[in-house]
Amino acid sequence: MDSQSNFQMKVVEGEFGYVIQDVPHLSDYVSDLQCDSINWMRETYPNPLRSNPAYSVVKQYFVDMDDSVPEKMVVHKDTPRGVHFRRAGPRQQVYFASDDVLACIVTCGGLCPGLNTVIREIVHSLDYMYGVTKVLGIEGGYRGFYSKNTINLTPKLCNDIHKRGGTIIGSSRGGHDTTKIVDSVQDRGINQALLLAQVYIIGGDGTLRGANVIYEEIRKRGLKVAVAGIPKTIDNDIPVIDRSFGFDTAVEEAQRAINAAHVEADSAENGIGMVKLMGRYSGFIAMHATLASRDVDCCLIPESPFYLEGKGGLFEYIEKKLKENGHMVIVVAEGAGQELLVTKNEEDASGNKLLQDVGLWIAQRIKEHFAKQATMPVTLKYIDPTYMIRAIPSNASDNVYCTLLAQSAVHGAMAGYTGFTSGLVNGRHTYIPFNRIIEKQNKVVITDRMWARLLSSTNQPSFQGPKCASVSSAGQPGTDDKVTGLLGCLTPKP
Numbered sequence: 001m002d003s004q005s006n007f008q009m010k011v012v013e014g015e016f017g018y019v020i021q022d023v024p025h026l027s028d029y030v031s032d033l034q035c036d037s038i039n040w041m042r043e044t045y046p047n048p049l050r051s052n053p054a055y056s057v058v059k060q061y062f063v064d065m066d067d068s069v070p071e072k073m074v075v076h077k078d079t080p081r082g083v084h085f086r087r088a089g090p091r092q093q094v095y096f097a098s099d100d101v102l103a104c105i106v107t108c109g110g111l112c113p114g115l116n117t118v119i120r121e122i123v124h125s126l127d128y129m130y131g132v133t134k135v136l137g138i139e140g141g142y143r144g145f146y147s148k149n150t151i152n153l154t155p156k157l158c159n160d161i162h163k164r165g166g167t168i169i170g171s172s173r174g175g176h177d178t179t180k181i182v183d184s185v186q187d188r189g190i191n192q193a194l195l196l197a198q199v200y201i202i203g204g205d206g207t208l209r210g211a212n213v214i215y216e217e218i219r220k221r222g223l224k225v226a227v228a229g230i231p232k233t234i235d236n237d238i239p240v241i242d243r244s245f246g247f248d249t250a251v252e253e254a255q256r257a258i259n260a261a262h263v264e265a266d267s268a269e270n271g272i273g274m275v276k277l278m279g280r281y282s283g284f285i286a287m288h289a290t291l292a293s294r295d296v297d298c299c300l301i302p303e304s305p306f307y308l309e310g311k312g313g314l315f316e317y318i319e320k321k322l323k324e325n326g327h328m329v330i331v332v333a334e335g336a337g338q339e340l341l342v343t344k345n346e347e348d349a350s351g352n353k354l355l356q357d358v359g360l361w362i363a364q365r366i367k368e369h370f371a372k373q374a375t376m377p378v379t380l381k382y383i384d385p386t387y388m389i390r391a392i393p394s395n396a397s398d399n400v401y402c403t404l405l406a407q408s409a410v411h412g413a414m415a416g417y418t419g420f421t422s423g424l425v426n427g428r429h430t431y432i433p434f435n436r437i438i439e440k441q442n443k444v445v446i447t448d449r450m451w452a453r454l455l456s457s458t459n460q461p462s463f464q465g466p467k468c469a470s471v472s473s474a475g476q477p478g479t480d481d482k483v484t485g486l487l488g489c490l491t492p493k494p
């Protein structure tokens, strides 16, 4: 096997095109953890789970060091075996003695159902599985490392928090100062009692970019600090992983808003119910909520440009639906159609572009359009449930998912891995190097089957001109490049 290593990941290549994009390990750069020829297990400890009554009876509870999970599931007989990630789970040996560990947990970015479940499970797993009792909650996101108090997180304090929305340690945007954050980790843990530290960072694409620079700075300083990320994105815009925690809950909760929009629309003459759902750059919530509901007649997402007026436009479709059914429901993702609106170039504290309210804008344009056509007066009700969805606790399936993500992160950090996130890949829990998680955004591929399923379920127009149809059929589905190629010809029509 050939292997290459850098700050980011170790790439090991095997036979038949097998590649593992492995995560960094503390022993890559902390010299007294490195194995020597005489005692290769030096500075490691037997995993305490070996004597845990719950786990000691489980056959093959420890993950084999060579287990890996393929990134692509569908392959042909002649294709190489492709990229794999290290399988998550407990290892036979751990690199931290329980009493030596100081763990910190921070949550950053927007709220997402399940944050408290992840916090709870990190605290519980550290204590009950590994005997780690020094766990600090960093208050209010990244800036909390250097400008706020910390909270001692105990299993008792965290016992019921998964039943609450939000995050008990608070969150924020902005405030990422790498030097101050790493200084703070060093001062709190390492310098005080020669402790080893673990930093658990729960957040989205921005947060994980921040986690990556924290990991790089820690590595430059040679600190024995494992940095573990847990990907959080209600929009599901993080690549590689099957889905983010909170997404399932968001899709479920969105049904309530869609139902309300449907009832309002159905009860009025020419009623239109419009719901705006989250999704800055990726329309996954809107797409899945639409497919789940079946009451939606049109779903607008950022990846699929549309236009309002003229043949094949939204107004024409609305008129057709109202004539057919007397009412209709539209779901619009917050990032859809932004190219049609006048942008203001404003950013939030994290540097994310502030979007215009596309739902309000379309609602206004629809009202104006039909007011001009005196023959078809419409009644439009607009619902924006964003903060009601974000603020709820996670549902049962997300709770299980959060639990496993948190446990995987703890097993990984205890085993000495760093610069990684835990994540579900093709139904298996894995460790993914930071740079794979932050390299691009996960987007709905409108040349893939899922979007076709949506179009056939709503019967909405695809808003594609004839030129695009040929690009679409010629393109090979499944990669972002092809989407970009397709989007290039989908310019809105006047």
Ligand SMILES: Nc1ncnc2c1ncn2[C@@H]1O[C@H](COP(=O)(O)OP(=O)(O)O)[C@@H](O)[C@H]1O
Pocket: 108, 109, 110, 141, 142, 143, 172, 173, 174, 175, 176, 203, 204, 205, 206, 207, 208, 209, 210, 211, 213, 232, 349, 350, 351, 352
């Ligand atoms: N490129 C970056 N480098 C370092 N820190 C970043 C970067 N982008 C965002 N952050 C920090 O990550 C945190 C959360 O980012 P944000 O984009 O608001 O949310 P999310 O992580 O949910 O995408 C903020 O504190 C922000 O300062």
Ligand SMILES: O=P(O)(O)OC[C@H]1O[C@](O)(COP(=O)(O)O)[C@@H](O)[C@@H]1O
Pocket: 108, 109, 110, 111, 204, 205, 232, 233, 234, 235, 278, 279, 280, 334, 348, 390
């Ligand atoms: O109003 P806020 O708090 O800035 O959040 C709005 C944004 O938060 C989100 O719900 C999720 O954002 P992040 O996961 O990137 O933090 C977006 O869908 C939405 O645009």
Ligand SMILES: [Mg+2]
Pocket: 109, 204, 205, 206
């Ligand atoms: Mg984000």
